Amino acid sequence: MATTVPGAMPIPSRPVKGNHSPGEVRTCDTTGLPVCITAQKFVKLHAVAAVIFLLIGGVGAILLGLTRWPAVHLLSAEWYYRILTLHGLNMLIFWILNFEIAILYFVPTTLLNTRLYSAGLAWVGFILMTVGALMVDYIIFAGKADVLMTSYVPLLAHPVFYLGIILHAVGALIGVGNYFGTIYIAKRDHTYEGSVPLVVFGATAAAIIAVVTLLHGAVTLIPTWLWSIGLMGPPDPGWYRITWWGLGHMSQQVNVCAMVAVWYLLATLTTGAKPISEAVCRGAFVLYILFINVASAHHILVDPGVGASWKIWNTSYAMYLAVLASMIHGFTVPGSVEVAMRKKGYDQGLFGWLVSAPWSNPGFSGFFLSLVIFGFGGGITGVVLGTQQINIMAHNTLRIPGHFHVTVVGGTTLAFMALTYYVVPLVFRKEFYARGLCRLQTWLFAAGITMVAVGMSFAGSYGVPRRTWDAEHSGATFAVGVDPGAHVMLGLLGVGAIVAFTALFLFIGLVVAAVFFGKSNAGKAMEPWHVERAVPQAARSAHADPDHYVPGTVVLTGVFLACFAVYYFANWKWLADVWWVR
Amino acid sequence: MSKSEAGSGGALKRLMENPWLLLLLGVVLPTISYTVWGWIELWNLPKAVLP
Numbered sequence: 001m002a003t004t005v006p007g008a009m010p011i012p013s014r015p016v017k018g019n020h021s022p023g024e025v026r027t028c029d030t031t032g033l034p035v036c037i038t039a040q041k042f043v044k045l046h047a048v049a050a051v052i053f054l055l056i057g058g059v060g061a062i063l064l065g066l067t068r069w070p071a072v073h074l075l076s077a078e079w080y081y082r083i084l085t086l087h088g089l090n091m092l093i094f095w096i097l098n099f100e101i102a103i104l105y106f107v108p109t110t111l112l113n114t115r116l117y118s119a120g121l122a123w124v125g126f127i128l129m130t131v132g133a134l135m136v137d138y139i140i141f142a143g144k145a146d147v148l149m150t151s152y153v154p155l156l157a158h159p160v161f162y163l164g165i166i167l168h169a170v171g172a173l174i175g176v177g178n179y180f181g182t183i184y185i186a187k188r189d190h191t192y193e194g195s196v197p198l199v200v201f202g203a204t205a206a207a208i209i210a211v212v213t214l215l216h217g218a219v220t221l222i223p224t225w226l227w228s229i230g231l232m233g234p235p236d237p238g239w240y241r242i243t244w245w246g247l248g249h250m251s252q253q254v255n256v257c258a259m260v261a262v263w264y265l266l267a268t269l270t271t272g273a274k275p276i277s278e279a280v281c282r283g284a285f286v287l288y289i290l291f292i293n294v295a296s297a298h299h300i301l302v303d304p305g306v307g308a309s310w311k312i313w314n315t316s317y318a319m320y321l322a323v324l325a326s327m328i329h330g331f332t333v334p335g336s337v338e339v340a341m342r343k344k345g346y347d348q349g350l351f352g353w354l355v356s357a358p359w360s361n362p363g364f365s366g367f368f369l370s371l372v373i374f375g376f377g378g379g380i381t382g383v384v385l386g387t388q389q390i391n392i393m394a395h396n397t398l399r400i401p402g403h404f405h406v407t408v409v410g411g412t413t414l415a416f417m418a419l420t421y422y423v424v425p426l427v428f429r430k431e432f433y434a435r436g437l438c439r440l441q442t443w444l445f446a447a448g449i450t451m452v453a454v455g456m457s458f459a460g461s462y463g464v465p466r467r468t469w470d471a472e473h474s475g476a477t478f479a480v481g482v483d484p485g486a487h488v489m490l491g492l493l494g495v496g497a498i499v500a501f502t503a504l505f506l507f508i509g510l511v512v513a514a515v516f517f518g519k520s521n522a523g524k525a526m527e528p529w530h531v532e533r534a535v536p537q538a539a540r541s542a543h544a545d546p547d548h549y550v551p552g553t554v555v556l557t558g559v560f561l562a563c564f565a566v567y568y569f570a571n572w573k574w575l576a577d578v579w580w581v582r
Numbered sequence: 583m584s585k586s587e588a589g590s591g592g593a594l595k596r597l598m599e600n601p602w603l604l605l606l607l608g609v610v611l612p613t614i615s616y617t618v619w620g621w622i623e624l625w626n627l628p629k630a631v632l633p
Contacts, residue, residue, distance in 0.1 A: 085616070205604075286597065
């Protein structure tokens, strides 16, 4: 028996025979999958917390965007650095980690038909994460932690700042431990047969990377906190930078892994796609587990304390295995969509499957735009900026935030927004209002954040530094001067920030309206985001190997590689032109 | 499929089926390659001599 909803995937329904206590499980009215009631409660709590921190970070974003736009230059220097600290921590840590813990509770309990390992641990983790984040935000607003997210030693913040981050990290680590406990009892109780689904495998990879991340956070911040309360001397700044980036950059690799798992999930939910090759996709996740975390070395490429061997091994040889994994996912995810669409009969030419894809479904448009922005924007710039020689030109310029705004925001945040258009109807069991605005929101956010990132990247190429309040260095003894082209790019950044913030605010408004005032869909299937047009069987083409027939994806991959080559060699040419070598 | 191919496929499959081994490798490899090696580089830095 299969549950078929127009526009959604047909998922085989199966009897609920997991390890749940009586009354602790329900069957999803749309997918037929079992939903653990306890896990559902914590998914809701973490999702709501995530959206609140997204709003705080988003307000910070628009204030920063309007300050880096020289024609506006909104905030004073003091408030600029304060809000920059607030924005970084709320967006990169509190919003993302809360949403990821929600994913880690939802994915195994639903797809492995198991109960959550421990409600008690989930409460402790949630309370620690929330209290820690509120402590950090409070002390930042109090003006006692203007040290930016990196809080590089010897900058010193109030002890509450470090303690808040430690509590948040410990809470997240407890959540990750609860995830591992959940997959343990699922295997022990035989709640599933065979291998775990690919999405669970991806979530496990994200959880493993999170463990490394959070351990580095503890190793860095506990001595720094002890220093802040006078119990020990300051940590060595070089040691701090290396170890802190084990938290700062590795946490973004958790995002990458969780985002890719969400891509696979949304490809299935919106088009019925199945992975082209389970083994290859899992192999790519293994490459992430083993090699993606060493990318933290990108941040240390101009530090004099470590040698070239350490830098080149970690940012090139080892890291490229993780880049290979991203390129595998970048091929298999759209490839799986192409296979699914062609099998449905959308088989015209190279890109008929893509044109006919469910673009009116915000779950699909958000996921596919996230894939394109992450791949073309984040992937290409990441590899180029991570090349030691090129990094010398780009380090500490606005090119770096330009890169991570297309990975973490255009990639991860947009994918998580897209998933929310399914989480609210399936987990909260509420329907969205203003569905036309929902459909517009993902496009608007993608456009805004792309403008922000392009503006940052090209302003950085003109030498505009990152973090700095005043790119012109007004009042300096010697005039620094910024190329007029950089002003155009900083203006683009500002306009993009307005567009992206409008879309973010719209997203939060739509989610709040749905969760608190939306029409309940309990007892019936969710309203479909799109209805597929039936294609007559006679009109469908026959291919010798329909499970692997992906000519459109092959062409898109070729375009991607061409863009990669052009950007890579343009940067080397640019580097060669810095000095005249004859 | 040759015997060696089957063996290596089996080992990889066993690795993928074992989240605890993946967890161990996922923690140990980057910790050694990035963190511990980086700390060793810092500890081995000669002290700067003032002019």
